Amino acid sequence: MSKNREIAQIFDRIADMLDILEDNRFKIRAYRNAARNLSELGDDVETIAERSQLEEIPGIGKDLGLKIKEYIETNKITYYEELKKKAPEELVALLGIQGLGPKTLAKLFKELKVRNLDDLQKAIEGDEILELEGMGEKKVQDIKRGIQIFKESVKRTPLGIVLPIAETLISEIGKIPGTEGTVAAGSLRRMRETIGDIDILTKADDGQNVIKAFTELPFVKEVLASGGTKGSIIIKNGVQVDLRVVSPESYGAALHYFTGSKAHNVKLRTIALKKGFKINEYGIFRDQEKLAGETEKEIYSILGIDWIPPEIREDKGEIEASFEGRLPDLVELSDIKGDLHTHTKWSDGKSSIEEMALKAKELGYEYIAITDHSPSSRIAGGLSVEKLYEKKKEIEAVRKRLKGIKVLMGSEVDIKSDGSLDYPDEVLKDLDVVVASVHSGFKMDRETMTTRIVKALQNPFVHVLGHPTGRLIGERDPYDVDIDRVIRTAKEFGKSLEVNSFYSRLDLNNINVKKAVDIGVKIVISTDSHHADNLGMMRLGVATARRGWAEKKDVLNTLGYDELRKWLNSHSSR
DNA sequence: GCCGTTTTCGGCCCGACTGTTTTCAGTCG
Numbered sequence A: 001m002s003k004n005r006e007i008a009q010i011f012d013r014i015a016d017m018l019d020i021l022e023d024n025r026f027k028i029r030a031y032r033n034a035a036r037n038l039s040e041l042g043d044d045v046e047t048i049a050e051r052s053q054l055e056e057i058p059g060i061g062k063d064l065g066l067k068i069k070e071y072i073e074t075n076k077i078t079y080y081e082e083l084k085k086k087a088p089e090e091l092v093a094l095l096g097i098q099g100l101g102p103k104t105l106a107k108l109f110k111e112l113k114v115r116n117l118d119d120l121q122k123a124i125e126g127d128e129i130l131e132l133e134g135m136g137e138k139k140v141q142d143i144k145r146g147i148q149i150f151k152e153s154v155k156r157t158p159l160g161i162v163l164p165i166a167e168t169l170i171s172e173i174g175k176i177p178g179t180e181g182t183v184a185a186g187s188l189r190r191m192r193e194t195i196g197d198i199d200i201l202t203k204a205d206d207g208q209n210v211i212k213a214f215t216e217l218p219f220v221k222e223v224l225a226s227g228g229t230k231g232s233i234i235i236k237n238g239v240q241v242d243l244r245v246v247s248p249e250s251y252g253a254a255l256h257y258f259t260g261s262k263a264h265n266v267k268l269r270t271i272a273l274k275k276g277f278k279i280n281e282y283g284i285f286r287d288q289e290k291l292a293g294e295t296e297k298e299i300y301s302i303l304g305i306d307w308i309p310p311e312i313r314e315d316k317g318e319i320e321a322s323f324e325g326r327l328p329d330l331v332e333l334s335d336i337k338g339d340l341h342t343h344t345k346w347s348d349g350k351s352s353i354e355e356m357a358l359k360a361k362e363l364g365y366e367y368i369a370i371t372d373h374s375p376s377s378r379i380a381g382g383l384s385v386e387k388l389y390e391k392k393k394e395i396e397a398v399r400k401r402l403k404g405i406k407v408l409m410g411s412e413v414d415i416k417s418d419g420s421l422d423y424p425d426e427v428l429k430d431l432d433v434v435v436a437s438v439h440s441g442f443k444m445d446r447e448t449m450t451t452r453i454v455k456a457l458q459n460p461f462v463h464v465l466g467h468p469t470g471r472l473i474g475e476r477d478p479y480d481v482d483i484d485r486v487i488r489t490a491k492e493f494g495k496s497l498e499v500n501s502f503y504s505r506l507d508l509n510n511i512n513v514k515k516a517v518d519i520g521v522k523i524v525i526s527t528d529s530h531h532a533d534n535l536g537m538m539r540l541g542v543a544t545a546r547r548g549w550a551e552k553k554d555v556l557n558t559l560g561y562d563e564l565r566k567w568l569n570s571h572s573s574r
Numbered sequence B: 001g002c003c004g005t006t007t008t009c010g011g012c013c014c015g016a017c018t019g020t021t022t023t024c025a026g027t028c029g
Helices: A003-020 A025-039 A045-050 A062-074 A078-086 A089-096 A102-112 A117-125 A137-152 A159-174 A207-215 A248-259 A262-274 A296-302 A318-323 A353-362 A385-401 A446-457 A483-493 A510-518 A532-547 A561-570
Strands: A180-184 A198-203 A220-226 A230-235 A240-246 A278-280 A283-286 A289-292 A367-373 A406-414 A433-437 A496-500 A523-526
Touching (some): A003 A025, A003 A089, A025 A062, A045 A062, A089 A102, A102 A117, A159 A180, A159 A198, A159 A532, A198 A248, A207 A220, A207 A240, A240 A248, A248 A278, A262 A278, A262 A318, A283 A296, A289 A296, A353 A367, A353 A385, A367 A433, A385 A406, A446 A483, A483 A496, A483 A510, A510 A532, A523 A532
Parallel strands (some): A198 A240, A367 A406, A406 A433, A496 A523
Antiparallel strands (some): A180 A198, A220 A230, A278 A283, A283 A289
């Protein structure tokens, strides 16, 4: 785990501790804000510290800068160690229980000496807990249920898993009489790579009845809350779903509000206040007068700026960009003309070349590249040179049979541990598309790994670096690589970097996409499909690219076939 | 504890739901 993440987690835990200790709430907010900025930072905090630029990180001032420095130098933060004595870590972890907040936890700690989950469960069973102020039978039951959910809790789920589920839900909710314009909000609408819970918004005049119908849908496992405008349920796979019902005249304001991100909303509201407006989920107001609320666009417009696409609402410069009229014109799924990274039965895929090509055609593409593995990927059925040329013959046959889709002959070639490629140059030069990827030796140190990848990028026949950091969401951290150097090398040698759309990869991530497009490196959005059905994951990659501010011009596979061929030929030594 | 299109000091987003209250506190997003 990177130092950025480690320090961010500590700052978050400090915030939790201060919350329980009832410290100044703005100080607590400062810690949370700093933690968020650190974890979303594209640059290595150690490098920033070396340059004495810590205080240039948003949310980091003199004090937190020193604490970061202390952690880098000594691997601990004294303030944090001191706090642990007053609010033990095991106790703080209990804040993860729904319905149990800092105030209640502090009370349980002080009055009943609750220090961990065991203590809490015992306290719940006893009678003493009912004597605490503000505590009743119902609340005890709530905490009990919270503990149950806490134990079974699913962590954040990858976007690619949640998206199809959410779409089913939205369609079901859309069938409830009186609803209209049912859509996703929250991190789902922003297409974050992982989703905590599913937020859905709908328009209706009779909220009470819609929420009631919602809580009675067949997939509901448990109802957490049910009111006149808002309902919360847990569905059978354990994911929480929140539905908000608003009236049509507030729909835009509510959609904006529930889409977030929180940081984006806070910044926008603060700006609104300074301009004499007030924004809430019902609209934008001056004094008591409601100026707008039906659409998101009106709200931005009254503030004097353009509508901001949800994918970049992270308070990462998009509000400033909007004020300056330089919002990016983000790439769209419909701009994509083909897929340049796919596998077939020839290696570890499940579909034939023809099936892949037909599916690509069905998606409206102009081309698809078939890029099976190279010999070193034994487990993945990597192709020997002989097999590779046999496959080429089949591709030629498919080309003759199929009209309306161009099939490119390619390979996903392993980058071996010394940075050389898994096929010799005279073989690579016969391929239309060469995607070079790391599939082994993930544990190398940063310098060795970076040198390895940089060397591969210097090969004159390589077009694309596949899944450049090797991370698997929720399973494997990225390998230790100096991504900035990789991006600079790609720029220098005219190579493209992949945004792998496979749901557990999304690699490059949004932060690195932004770095790449900022210096003019072309990205290519590919699916790495191992089945024809996986080609549809393209939308996840497009979303990731959009989150990284990529425009159509930044994306190689928005080029038409002829233009693409030109690019491929001019960017290698064929 | 941070930060400056009112400020280097004095602010820091806003409302719904629930339970335990009889006017509000805690929690959540």
